[in-house]
Amino acid sequence: MVTNLTSLAWPQRTALGLGALLVVWGVVDFVRGDAPLGTLHVVTGLVTALAAVRTRVARLVGTLMGVVYLVVFAFGVSRSGGAMDAGLVGNVAHLLVGFASVAVAEGCAWCEQRADRTAR
DSSP, rough: OOOGGGOOOHHHHHHHHHHHHHHHHHHHHHHHHHHHHHHHHHHHHHHHGGGGHHHHHHHHHHHHHHHHHHHHHHHHHSSSTSSOHHHHHHHHHHHHHHHHHHHHHHHHHHHHHHHHHHHO
16 A cells, blocks of 8 residues: 555556546536536546556556547547537547546556566
C-alpha cells in the first residue's frame, strides 16, 4: 500500500490527476444541470483516482476507461447532435481522456515489466 505521492510511479500519479480532473468535470456538469453526465464523470473520476494505488489496478482501469472514452468520442463525432455528442470541446476532451487513460495503462505495464526485471 502506498502512503505518499512521491512513492507512486508516474502512471499512478497521472491516473490520480486524471481522476481528479474527471471529478471536477463532473461537478461542472452538475452545476450546468446535466446530472447524468455529472454522475458518469464523477464516478469514472473516482474509480480512476482510487485505482492509482496499485499499478496493476491502474493498468486495468486505464485500459477500460481508455476504451470507454474513445468509444464515446467516436460515437459523439460520428453522430453530430446525437446522445453522445458533447460538442467540440467535450468531444476533444473525451479524446484526450481516452488517450491519457491508454497512456496510464501502457505506463503501468512498463513499470511492472521493469519491476519484474529488477526483482530477478
